[in-house]
Amino acid sequence: MRRFAQLFAEVDRTTRTNEKVDAMTAYFAVADPADAAWAVYFLSGSRPKRLIPVRRLSAWALEIAQIPEWLFDECYDAVGDLAETISLLLPPATSYTERPLHEWIEQRVLGLAKLGEEAQRDSIRESWSALDGVERFVWNKLITGGFRVGVSHQLVVRALSRASGIDEGTIAHRLTGHWKPTANAYRALLAADTSDADRSRPYPFYLAYALEGPLEELGDASEWQLEWKWDGIRSQLIRRDGKNYLWSRGDELVTDRFPEIAAAAEFLPDGTVIDGEIMPWANDAPLPFAQLQRRIGRTKLGPKILADVPVVLIAYDLLEIEGRDLRGEPLSSRRAQLATAIANARAESRFLLSSIVHATTWDDARDAHGRARAQLAEGLMLKRLDSLYGVGRRKGGWWKWKVQPFTVDAVMVYAQAGHGRRASLHTDYTFAVWRDGVLVPIAKAYSGLTDVEIRELDGWIRRNTKEKFGPVRHVEPVHVFELAFEGIQASPRHKSGVAVRFPRILRWRKDKPPAEADTLDTLQTLLREQS
Amino acid sequence: MLLRITDRGLYCEAGDFYIDPWQPVDRAVITHAHGDHARWGSRHYLASSEGRRVLRTRLGADASIQSVDYGERIDMGGVRVSLHPAGHILGSAQIRVEHGGEVWVVSGDYKTDPDPTCTPFEVVRCHTFITESTFGLPIYRWQPQSEVFAEMREWWSANAKAERASIVYAYALGKAQRVLAGLLDADGGAMGPIYTHGAVERLTRDYRDSGIALPHTHHASEMPRGHDFGGSLVIAPPSAAGSTWLRRFGAASPAFASGWMQIRGARRRRAVDRGFVLSDHVDWPALLSTIEATGAERVWVTHGFREPVVRWLLERGIDALSIASHWEGEEEVESPAAGEEIVA
Numbered sequence: 001m002r003r004f005a006q007l008f009a010e011v012d013r014t015t016r017t018n019e020k021v022d023a024m025t026a027y028f029a030v031a032d033p034a035d036a037a038w039a040v041y042f043l044s045g046s047r048p049k050r051l052i053p054v055r056r057l058s059a060w061a062l063e064i065a066q067i068p069e070w071l072f073d074e075c076y077d078a079v080g081d082l083a084e085t086i087s088l089l090l091p092p093a094t095s096y097t098e099r100p101l102h103e104w105i106e107q108r109v110l111g112l113a114k115l116g117e118e119a120q121r122d123s124i125r126e127s128w129s130a131l132d133g134v135e136r137f138v139w140n141k142l143i144t145g146g147f148r149v150g151v152s153h154q155l156v157v158r159a160l161s162r163a164s165g166i167d168e169g170t171i172a173h174r175l176t177g178h179w180k181p182t183a184n185a186y187r188a189l190l191a192a193d194t195s196d197a198d199r200s201r202p203y204p205f206y207l208a209y210a211l212e213g214p215l216e217e218l219g220d221a222s223e224w225q226l227e228w229k230w231d232g233i234r235s236q237l238i239r240r241d242g243k244n245y246l247w248s249r250g251d252e253l254v255t256d257r258f259p260e261i262a263a264a265a266e267f268l269p270d271g272t273v274i275d276g277e278i279m280p281w282a283n284d285a286p287l288p289f290a291q292l293q294r295r296i297g298r299t300k301l302g303p304k305i306l307a308d309v310p311v312v313l314i315a316y317d318l319l320e321i322e323g324r325d326l327r328g329e330p331l332s333s334r335r336a337q338l339a340t341a342i343a344n345a346r347a348e349s350r351f352l353l354s355s356i357v358h359a360t361t362w363d364d365a366r367d368a369h370g371r372a373r374a375q376l377a378e379g380l381m382l383k384r385l386d387s388l389y390g391v392g393r394r395k396g397g398w399w400k401w402k403v404q405p406f407t408v409d410a411v412m413v414y415a416q417a418g419h420g421r422r423a424s425l426h427t428d429y430t431f432a433v434w435r436d437g438v439l440v441p442i443a444k445a446y447s448g449l450t451d452v453e454i455r456e457l458d459g460w461i462r463r464n465t466k467e468k469f470g471p472v473r474h475v476e477p478v479h480v481f482e483l484a485f486e487g488i489q490a491s492p493r494h495k496s497g498v499a500v501r502f503p504r505i506l507r508w509r510k511d512k513p514p515a516e517a518d519t520l521d522t523l524q525t526l527l528r529e530q531s
Numbered sequence: 532m533l534l535r536i537t538d539r540g541l542y543c544e545a546g547d548f549y550i551d552p553w554q555p556v557d558r559a560v561i562t563h564a565h566g567d568h569a570r571w572g573s574r575h576y577l578a579s580s581e582g583r584r585v586l587r588t589r590l591g592a593d594a595s596i597q598s599v600d601y602g603e604r605i606d607m608g609g610v611r612v613s614l615h616p617a618g619h620i621l622g623s624a625q626i627r628v629e630h631g632g633e634v635w636v637v638s639g640d641y642k643t644d645p646d647p648t649c650t651p652f653e654v655v656r657c658h659t660f661i662t663e664s665t666f667g668l669p670i671y672r673w674q675p676q677s678e679v680f681a682e683m684r685e686w687w688s689a690n691a692k693a694e695r696a697s698i699v700y701a702y703a704l705g706k707a708q709r710v711l712a713g714l715l716d717a718d719g720g721a722m723g724p725i726y727t728h729g730a731v732e733r734l735t736r737d738y739r740d741s742g743i744a745l746p747h748t749h750h751a752s753e754m755p756r757g758h759d760f761g762g763s764l765v766i767a768p769p770s771a772a773g774s775t776w777l778r779r780f781g782a783a784s785p786a787f788a789s790g791w792m793q794i795r796g797a798r799r800r801r802a803v804d805r806g807f808v809l810s811d812h813v814d815w816p817a818l819l820s821t822i823e824a825t826g827a828e829r830v831w832v833t834h835g836f837r838e839p840v841v842r843w844l845l846e847r848g849i850d851a852l853s854i855a856s857h858w859e860g861e862e863e864v865e866s867p868a869a870g871e872e873i874v875a
Binding site for chain 1: 670793
């Protein structure tokens, strides 16, 4: 546990990617496989289900720390993180003992949920008295299911690759899906024989970067394939050994969420893997993303929701056909085989071949980009015809070119302190626009300001609070911000009658008085233009 | 009331003087030279003789400053005033005010942990104690500073091995010199060369002139262009973060030395490699034990987590009151920007 806590501290305190990878590599190079398996599990962002109600934890902590509940709450407000608050308030360990990570997890953490409250309390108290400092903090994070560390899945893969000499692609492939954190699974993960990959697993997704420079820098337009970029769920559909699997890009198996796509997969030949986008779709056009969210949130899919929100798979790449890995072939060849596979599948209503947007010149491409919103697409994808299917986010072969977001100038009306890195700074803001001389809230946004601006705004918020409702401060309507958002929808649940998608702050309009902020009419006009 | 809060600051009517006023007044008694306590523009200042050099640097050559030794009693309009060590920074004082048998003590900022750069804190018995509460929550319990300095040395030598400069952000007055003193080796030197930002350098000279032993420092801005800072340690005020002044140090490793670094969120927000928990204020246990040791029947709480401290005291039967400080929205700084003039 000490070594794992040390790894956490090393990764947590640096912002340099290289140092994070170095720290993980050093850990994996020497760690016992039983411990390393859990390290992989947690570093990649997996967590056990909630083991214990946090209210119980805080009650036991304040009992030990001998402080009243109100003071605990004050501390929590200042820290912004429950696991950290508890670890700071507890007295130093009385019986520090070093135990390996897997023992802590398997013997002290996983069984917690099944214990009665008394037994939980005894177990937790005993653990607290045996841990100190960072170890205690990390352990609290693990049992509250809040363990997060600033590394991406890809960085963990890189570190494992460096520690073992196995290539990143194989590791990423072996890690996708339901990976069980056992010593054997860890050994298998780093096994030299790379032919063993689980047949159900998707290939690592190839991801595009946002387009940076002018189109002309990409060379000749004729070397590129253009497609609409859809706002759905990026997925791989796998048919192997007579079974069908649908994986989302979040490495989640979503076959059961979309039974109609799994059923349509029966028409594909065995050994097929299609990369595409699950989209809610009706009458030859996409439905808003919010409709898809209605389906994602449900555990049981009744006939009504299946009828209300039909889905399709927009197929844009073929990674495997008849058991043959096509990722090493150029896009043009994969695309031709994809078209054949879809045509033969007799399930066109569920598989839509991603249409190619024809552009012989970059000006054509710009024209098409201008039409994206009318297509209800969120932009264009640019893919080199000779690009191979890569692993992870790589520059060069594929680019995404999103349409300019919608923007609106809105007035900040409420502010709330953030959590974690943003604890005790007001970083969560609510913005409003005018309707008949009254400000109506339209969006909350958390990101888009620099640290310096956040600090400045925080000081202003503290001095200009009109009212407090718990942690929320009602502030003087003075500051105007330009907000960007990706889409707009009618919403009876919001006071303003509209809901915007992905709102974020573009800039602080210090030059604009609040009276010049936008009105609700502006948003309603956008809404009408959309539908 | 012997002392009361006015819009200019804490005022003693019987003696007609203010303590740490935030607006210009006739007579100001100053606890210490940080910008939020020693403001410009008053006609006469009274302060400790230990801190006279740094206060002069802060207030300028023209300020009228009277110095008194710790414990020396002076009469101000029939009120007995004396200054007692607060252990916060060089020359920091608690102000004891006595009139008609009633004793009040204004703590200013203080700490009870040992600090080689100033006279240690001294408990002064009183009826009313006006205390700061910067770190007045039980999450603030300082680890021994020997551990903090050991970590700092370890970090410095790891950076030196990688030929990187180590930059410590520390308040220019007090914290910077405490860090320097903590890096002082037995032979009077340090592990490697130490460079300072101009704001730090000037005050560091005041400290040396006041007889405080500190390792040798070089003013970074006086180094020739292209000078190699690799492996050295640099002490700069927090306001230098993100400035162009830093460019000369290349790919350096930044750290921040402050009590706020106790909280992970604060550390991460500073985007530094290391947060060294090093405070010049009392932590929660020391705050409570100090209040108890003064024997005060009444406690006024200012600067920081006032409300929780007041509530804690009231629940223990101590007559406590929260006193609004002029400095709102400064929870993040130990001494506000006023004292952080950017001089390279």
